[in-house]
Amino acid sequence: MSRWINTYSFTIKKTASYYVTNITVAAMVVYNVTGDLIIAVTLSLWEPTVQAAVYFFQERLWQSIALTQNHTASQA
DSSP: OHHHHHHTHHHHHHHHHHHHHHHHHHHHHHHHHHOOHHHHHHHHHHHHHHHHHHHHHHHHHHHHHHHHHHHHHHHO
């Protein structure tokens, strides 16, 4: 597990930053729309959690694409 964390530490840090920012923005928007703090907190935690997971794997996909392109370019 620690090797995995070391390998992807930059992406994990970016994901965590994205997560905190997204929760904050989502909570403010939902609270302004509903006026209900409980609903704002609940929704602001649910949506960014799903988005953070998707973002992490999207980053991995783009890194994989970049590595493939670099490998192909170096063979040419």
